[in-house]
Amino acid sequence: MIPEHIPTILNLKSDFPILNQHHQTGNLLTYLDSAASSQMPNIVIEAMSDYHRRYHANVHRGIHQLSELATEAYELARKKVKGFINAKSKREVIFTKGTTEGINLVVHAWGRANLGQGDVVLVSQMEHHSNIVPYQILAQEKGFTIRFIPITPMGEIDLLAYQQLLADNPVKLVAVTHCSNVLGTINPIAEMARLAHKYGAIIVVDGAQSTPHMSVDVQALDVDFFAFSGHKMCAPTGVGVLYGKQALLEAMPSFLGGGSMINEVTWDGFTPAELPAKFEAGTPNIAQAIGLGYAIDYLQAIGMDNIHQHVQTITTYALEGLRQIPSIRIYGDSPSRGGLIAFTLSNIHAHDLSQALDFEGIAVRSGHHCAQPLHRLLGVNATTRASFYLYTTKADIDRLVVALGKVVQFFKG
């Protein structure tokens, strides 16, 4: 019988110039660090180059042709983002430097106005530092309490404990990642948002690892804020997006002050601009935003469902291969898993491991992946993480598994 859904396997390496370089081993580079930063296809590189060569100018200001072209391209990118995440309005799409800036914007604008003594912020135990530290900074000033939502031994959010925390505490905000950058777990955000709202809290979601890999519908998820980065989804560094519900963004005080974000300025004060300009002070990263727009075109042309399916197939294949290595420990065991695997090999430090893999032409990441509290919970200092994307092939995985076998033999020596 033919299965209803035939798994899609993509072959896209030729679109990515950087992946067509030969390593000193003679092999093509095996890039397994896309969860840190993905690579850019030609179409994105060329779109940015075109801006730099043909219409580099500031946006929203000049009454001259270059500025007009730049403004149109920048705003077209916003429109593409709006469609990509299904925001209700372009006003809900704020361009930022990245996920970190997006979360900091929420904390310092919404948080400063709404969090104080006696309030509780819930943060999950699997968060990246960027979804912990901004709250810790503001808590020092405002005196609210941060409590952590525990995770289960499988590496999933403990939903019963979460609900109990909501019931027992005056929770105003829930901070959670859509997909863990260490465990790979994809969290049930729609359900968590429903519970947060039931108890009168807002939910702020770190979408850095999910947005590149699956279709995200902010209205269906019913999240209040959702932040993600361009550079993990085929776009360059320096651009990201903060989505926020319009009513919340309108009620929030300003964050960064400066050009673009004002309606009127006098010696006595200012009135803020309308959304989204209200939260885009200063000259934005124009080329990068344009690049993000083209990255979205590229991802949509392939299809987010196809990308998700491909990465799922690759991840399953990698898990099977890695589990054959006797001394390996893999972190996170949720069936709902994104395209990354963090692991340790007994007696080999993660840094030595990634160094050895680099000699083989394989790029992985080692360390605590900006999630020190989680690593402490897991009882390890550092892990090695292999992460996959739409251009990763089964051949890349085979090379990783063979190389790991060699490394194990070497360090036994």
Place this chain on the structure above:
Amino acid sequence: MDAMYRENILDHGMNPRNKGIIEPATLDLEMRNPLCGDRLHLTLRVNDENVITALGWDGEGCAISQAAASMLGERILGMTVEDVKHITKEDIFEMLGIPLSANRVKCALLGLKVLHVGLYGLEFWQSEDEE
């Protein structure tokens, strides 16, 4: 240059119609275009049949924004509040009859924005704006 600064634009831009605030007014609203600092203060009076019977406006801005406000004012005098709802951005572009680049569209639409926001609220204007 000639294509943009046509005679009608220069005429309305230099000699705007209905300039000056009226009192008392049914609608009195001032808005700005923060990108270039244009300001438009619109006042108008509506009778019991919802017909716009008097109108005056004040403001500063480029020839495009002034001309657009002047032409719009002439057009809506005598119209009902309900009819004004159906004036679109395209109508303004047509009235001006000139090609407008993205950065100038906001200049041209400031008058309509004040009018629509004043009569129907910000949400009505914004829903128009969404493609």
